[in-house]
Each structure stands twice: as C-alpha cells, then as structure tokens.
Amino acid sequence: MAGEDLLLDVRNMTKKFPLARTGIFEKIKYVNAVKNFSVSIKRKEIFGLVGESGCGKSTAARTIIRLYEPDEGKIIYDGTDISRFAEKELRPYRKKMQMVFQNPYSSLNPRHTVKEIVTQPIMFHKLAKNRSEAEEKAMYYLDKVGVLRSQVDRYPHQFSGGQRQRISIARALAVAPDFIIADEPVSALDVSIQAQILNLLLDLREEFSLSFMFIAHDLAVVRHVSDRVGIMYLGCLVEYGPYSRIFENPLHPYTKTLLSAVPVLGKRSMESVVLSGEVPSAPTEDFTGCVFAHRCIRHTEQCLKQTPVLKEIESEHFIACWSADK
Amino acid sequence: MTNIREVRKESEFLLDVRELKTYFHTFKGVVKAVDGVSFSLKRGDILGVVGESGCGKSVTGFSVLRLIDSPGRIEGGEIIFEGDSLLKKSEREMEKIRGNKISMIFQDPMTSLNPVYTIKKQICETLELHGGLRGKEAHNRAVELLRLVGIPSPESRVNYYPHQFSGGMRQRVIIAISLATSPSLIIADEPTTALDVTVQAQLMKRLYQLVKSNNSSMILITHDLSLVSGVSDNIIVMYCGRVIEKGSSESVISMPAHPYTVGLLESIPKMTGERKMLHQISGMVPNPFEMPPGCSFYPRCELGQKICEAEYPRLREIEEGHYVSCHFAGRRNF
Numbered sequence: 001m002a003g004e005d006l007l008l009d010v011r012n013m014t015k016k017f018p019l020a021r022t023g024i025f026e027k028i029k030y031v032n033a034v035k036n037f038s039v040s041i042k043r044k045e046i047f048g049l050v051g052e053s054g055c056g057k058s059t060a061a062r063t064i065i066r067l068y069e070p071d072e073g074k075i076i077y078d079g080t081d082i083s084r085f086a087e088k089e090l091r092p093y094r095k096k097m098q099m100v101f102q103n104p105y106s107s108l109n110p111r112h113t114v115k116e117i118v119t120q121p122i123m124f125h126k127l128a129k130n131r132s133e134a135e136e137k138a139m140y141y142l143d144k145v146g147v148l149r150s151q152v153d154r155y156p157h158q159f160s161g162g163q164r165q166r167i168s169i170a171r172a173l174a175v176a177p178d179f180i181i182a183d184e185p186v187s188a189l190d191v192s193i194q195a196q197i198l199n200l201l202l203d204l205r206e207e208f209s210l211s212f213m214f215i216a217h218d219l220a221v222v223r224h225v226s227d228r229v230g231i232m233y234l235g236c237l238v239e240y241g242p243y244s245r246i247f248e249n250p251l252h253p254y255t256k257t258l259l260s261a262v263p264v265l266g267k268r269s270m271e272s273v274v275l276s277g278e279v280p281s282a283p284t285e286d287f288t289g290c291v292f293a294h295r296c297i298r299h300t301e302q303c304l305k306q307t308p309v310l311k312e313i314e315s316e317h318f319i320a321c322w323s324a325d326k
Numbered sequence: 327m328t329n330i331r332e333v334r335k336e337s338e339f340l341l342d343v344r345e346l347k348t349y350f351h352t353f354k355g356v357v358k359a360v361d362g363v364s365f366s367l368k369r370g371d372i373l374g375v376v377g378e379s380g381c382g383k384s385v386t387g388f389s390v391l392r393l394i395d396s397p398g399r400i401e402g403g404e405i406i407f408e409g410d411s412l413l414k415k416s417e418r419e420m421e422k423i424r425g426n427k428i429s430m431i432f433q434d435p436m437t438s439l440n441p442v443y444t445i446k447k448q449i450c451e452t453l454e455l456h457g458g459l460r461g462k463e464a465h466n467r468a469v470e471l472l473r474l475v476g477i478p479s480p481e482s483r484v485n486y487y488p489h490q491f492s493g494g495m496r497q498r499v500i501i502a503i504s505l506a507t508s509p510s511l512i513i514a515d516e517p518t519t520a521l522d523v524t525v526q527a528q529l530m531k532r533l534y535q536l537v538k539s540n541n542s543s544m545i546l547i548t549h550d551l552s553l554v555s556g557v558s559d560n561i562i563v564m565y566c567g568r569v570i571e572k573g574s575s576e577s578v579i580s581m582p583a584h585p586y587t588v589g590l591l592e593s594i595p596k597m598t599g600e601r602k603m604l605h606q607i608s609g610m611v612p613n614p615f616e617m618p619p620g621c622s623f624y625p626r627c628e629l630g631q632k633i634c635e636a637e638y639p640r641l642r643e644i645e646e647g648h649y650v651s652c653h654f655a656g657r658r659n660f
Binding site: 190192260265303 | 579
C-alpha cells in the first residue's frame with residue numbers, strides 16, 4: 001500500500017482489562033479485550049468492522065482514538081505515532097478523529113439545544129473567531145445532515161431517533177475531521193430510517209473526503225457501505241479484505257458460519273448449518289492458540305497450541321487460521 | 327354433541343381476530359394503536375407480524391392475551407381462540423389461558439426473568455399452576471425442558487440464577503417456560519432482537535422445530551423482514567395501527583404490492599448482488615395524535631393522489647389470499 005494515501009495505521013495494538021481478584025493476595029489477572037490488532041485505513045476509505053457482542057470491536061475503536069490507553073502496539077495517524085502521546089499533545093488529533101455513538105438517546109446532552117451541542121466543539125477547538133461565527137458554522141453542518149433551521153433551538157428529546165443520529169453526525173463533522181469512527185450508528189433505528197442515515201454517511205464521505213471506521217453487527221449493512229471489511233472474534237481480527245472477497249469468498253471458518261447465520265430475504269433459513277455453542281468469555285493474557293479453535297469443526301492440535309497470525313492468502317485478503325490453506 | 331364440537335374445532339382457525347381496536351386514552355388525546363386489525367391463524371402455522379417501531383404490532387400481540395393496561399383499552403372487535411371469544415371471558419378464565427394455552431415470549435431476556443429466583447423455581451411455577459406437577463416430577467420436567475431448548479448440563483444449570491446465564495441462554499430459558507405447558511399458541515415478540523446473529527440462528531431453528539413438532543402455532547412479531555421471510559407461512563405488514571398488506575410469505579416478499587412494503591424491502595441492504603443506492607422512504611411515521619384522515623401512508627407515498635388523502639383504502643384481494651390496502655396497488659416485481 002502506498003504510504004501517501006494511508007491515513008491510519010494500527011500495528012499490533014493490544015488492550016487489556018484487569019479481572020476482579022478472587023482473593024486479596026492473588027495476582028491480578030488481565031483479559032485481552034483486543035489482541036495484536038493491526039489495521040490500516042486509507043483516505044476516503046470506509047473500513048467495516050464486524051463481530052458479535054463482546055468481541056472487542058468497540059474497545060478497538062476507542063483505543064484507536066485514545067479514549068483508552070493501548071497496552072502495546074502503535075497507532076500511526078497520518079505518519080505520527082500517537083499511541084504514547086500525553087493528553088496535551090493529543091489535542092490537535094482529537095479534532096481530526098471524531099466518533100458517532102450507537103445510542104442517539106444517551107449520547108446527546110439533554111439540557112442543551114441542538115445548536116449548542118454542535119457549536120460547543122467548534123468553540124472548544126477555537127475554529128471560529130467568536131460565538132456568532134461558530135453558530136453560523138454549526139448551522140451549516142446541521143443543514144448538511146438535514147436538520148431544518150427552524151428546529152435548531154429545540155432540545156434532543158424533541159427529535160426522533162433518526163433525527164438525533166443526524167445531530168450526532170453534525171456534531172462530529174463540526175470540527176472538520178478526517179476520520180470518523182461510527183460505532184453501530186444505525187442499529188437503534190428502523191430500516192427505513194437506517195437507509196436514510198446510511199445514504200447520508202456515503203454522501204458526506206464524498207463531500208468532505210472522510211475516512212470511516214464503521215462498526216456494526218449487521219453484516220448486510222456493513223457490506224453495503226464498506227470498501228474493506230474486518231471480522232473480529234474474541235479480541236482478535238481473524239479475517240480482513242475487500243468487501244467483495246469477504247462476502248463472496250470467506251475463508252476463515254468463523255466468517256463462514258457468521259455469514260451463513262444471517263437471515264436472507266425470501267430464503268427458508270431453517271435448514272442452514274448453524275454454529276453450536278455460544279461465544280465464550282475473552283481469553284486471559286496467557287492464552288495461546290486460536291481463539292476460535294474450540295468451536296471450529298476443522299481444528300487440529302496446532303490450533304490449540306499455537307496462535308495463528310494474519311497472513312495474506314490472496315491479494316489484500318488476510319486471514320488468521322492454521323487450516324485455511326489445507 | 328361431542329362430535330359436532332370436535333368437527334367445529336378441527337375445521338376452524340385456531341385464532342381469528344376480527345376488526346380489533348385497541349386505543350390508548352392519554353391526556354393529549356386518543357392514540358389508536360391498533361385500529362381495525364383482522365387476521366386468522368391455522369393450527370400449526372407461523373404468522374409473521376412485521377412493521378416498524380410504533381406500528382402497533384406488539385399491542386396487537388398483547389391484545390390477544392388481553393394484557394392491555396390503563397390508559398389502554400380494547401374498544402372493539404372479536405378475538406376467537408379455539409372457538410371461544412376471549413373478549414367475553416372473565417379475568418379468572420383468562421388467567422387459565424395465559425401461559426397455558428397461549429404463552430408469550432418477550433423481547434428482552436434481561437428483564438423478563440425474575441432475578442431473585444432460580445431458573446428451576448420459575449419453570450416449576452408454570453408447571454405447578456397449569457400442569458399440576460409438583461416436587462420431583464416438576465423438577466424432572468424442568469430439566470427435560472432445559473435440555474429440549476439446548477442448554478448444556480441442565481441438571482446443574484436448573485439451580486442457577488438468571489444473572490449466571492448469558493443473554494442467549496436466558497432467552498432459551500424463557501422459551502422453555504413458554505413451552506412448559508405445550509401451548510397451542512405462542513406469541514413471540516421480537517424473541518431474538520437482543521441477540522447476536524449466530525445465537526439468533528440457533529434459537530430460531532430450535533423454536534421453529536419445537537413449534538412444528540408440537541403442532542403449535544406461533545405469532546412472530548418482529549421488525550426484521552428477512553427473519554420473518556425465512557420462518558413464517560404467512561405475513562401481515564402493519565403501518566400506523568392497521569394491516570396494510572397480508573398474504574403468504576412468498577407472495578408478500580417476492581411480489582409486494584403496497585408502496586410501503588415495496589419501500590421497506592428496497593431499503594434493506596442485501597447480502598448478495600451489486601451494491602446499489604438504498605431506497606429511502608422519505609419523511610417519518612405521522613404523529614399518532616395527528617393522523618391523516620385518509621391513507622396513513624399518504625404523506626410519504628410516491629403514488630399518492632387526491633383520493634388517498636380523503637379516503638382510507640380498504641383491504642382488497644389482489645390475488646388469492648394476498649390482500650392490500652392501497653387505491654393504486656399495482657403489481658411490481660423484483
């Protein structure tokens with residue numbers, strides 16, 4: 001990949017969380033929420049991150065924009081490693097990387113009007129000379145996402161879920177970011193509204209040259225918007241590649257079962273093969289082997305002992321699996 | 327005498343809902359959550375009720391069990407279950423039907439189990455109340471039910487508390503409770519919405535097999551058209567408290583006739599084929615206090631004309647068993 005159009009390069013990022021101790025003299029154990037996570041995102045690219053609940057996709061996203069401290073690895077944003085930056089050094093990057101959260105009911109301050117919500121980040125980052133200029137900017141972005149001028153003095157509770165998500169997007173856009181992490185931005189919305197928001201995101205990418213990391217558990221939604229897709233399972237990226245390769249020719253056994261579990265319109269689904277068991281809890285830090293091995297029908301001795309690393313199977317298509325090429 | 331009754335039971339629908347009206351009387355005005363809904367369900371069939379939030383699909387389900395609380399009230403219509411009118415029954419008689427002949431599976435597995443009792447206690451409660459089973463007998467049946475819904479090592483798990491289970495496992499427990507009395511009708515209100523796709527696939531498959539093998543019927547209430555199309559025999563599509571289209575799953579999904587159904591189907595991202603710009607239904611669901619006088623979909627409809635604004639279109643049959651309420655429902659193929 002050419003270095004120039006690369007916006008974000010994450011290398012071997014690991015994030016651990018401490019587990020509760022069972023006795024006071026016991027050593028604290030850590031759980032690997034995200035393990036050896038490597039991903040690169042180009043300019044104007046939408047990278048879709050998929051996985052089931054608890055697989056670490058939100059943790060990965062929050063660590064990338066430094067809402068969490070990474071324990072290991074590098075986060076290279078536009079050529080600069082920001083993984084060890086102090087809060088003060090980070091400030092200019094906070095402006096470049098924005099986030100849109102899942103729940104539009106709790107991510108907007110209920111005591112502020114919509115205009116205030118969008119004006120605040122502009123004032124904070126001193127992107128306007130005075131308040132009236134900031135407000136003018138806020139109005140511009142609110143207009144871009146389809147919130148009417150007559151509605152800007154209202155409070156969030158006066159809007160529907162879809163409208164609130166538009167306001168969240170305007171707030172993220174207000175500081176002119178290059179990169180937006182959208183964490184399940186449409187999963188709380190009805191399908192007809194979901195389509196409106198997805199179309200809006202695709203339009204905004206063109207207009208403002210944005211890169212996205214798009215996190216969702218709905219595979220059809222991810223397929224619709226993403227250029228490249230990564231599949232996570234228990235903190236590890238198990239497969240990633242161009243969207244067409246992942247959906248037409250999935251190679252990792254987990255991706256295959258995940259795709260087969262998605263209900264397809266008009267297809268009698270009750271005959272499909274389904275994965276048995278449920279996602280176990282994330283492994284602790286001393287775990288070795290493939291995280292998926294215990295549920296995998298093709299696992300071998302090697303899978304239980306050695307941790308597989310991501311390797312390129314075909315052009316730009318990576319998987320972490322010992323038995324894939326056999 | 328017995329002969330006649332048997333014949334009647336066999337030949338009729340298990341559930342027949344006619345012109346059901348459930349209104350909520352609030353300070354701001356009357357909300358017609360369900361406004362003249364009719365459908366019927368044969369023994370052994372699965373009916374999918376689809377629609378977006380606020381369309382009245384859950385209230386329809388609750389109304390069948392007469393679980394409507396003040397300020398809501400069932401204002402009119404008929405609910406005939408196994409030949410008897412449920413609306414004429416006393417509260418006492420209803421208690422014998424709820425959880426026994428008709429059981430319900432709720433959406434949220436986190437809140438529909440009681441956190442302070444073990445799973446065993448909660449399953450046995452139903453068994454004692456409706457099945458007359460006690461002690462060892464009830465215990466054995468509870469273990470058997472847990473095995474049936476696919477919970478590993480049910481002998482020990484039966485003594486667990488709800489917080490010791492994951493979301494998928496809790497929903498299995500709820501399914502076990504709902505199946506405990508071999509009900510003839512199960513109303514499942516978004517049973518898998520809170521779960522991951524792989525768990526959803528497992529659970530739906532299990533539920534489908536159990537319903538079919540018991541020759542029970544099920545009303546599956548969901549917003550997920552793809553899920554419904556894979557499971558149910560018939561589908562009704564609701565919008566603003568009314569049925570706007572109903573028919574067999576195949577005809578509704580492959581030949582939708584109402585502009586709303588067409589729009590909904592086109593706005594779902596697909597898993598195969600070329601990626602196209604998603605169709606979007608413009609605007610929003612109307613405010614329940616300011617319903618348009620004619621067709622409730624008129625303000626968002628591309629086909630809308632003068633007649634739609636003035637007159638609500640009645641359901642009419644466009645081919646055998648496929649009903650649509652639209653003045654202009656032309657056939658469109660995908």
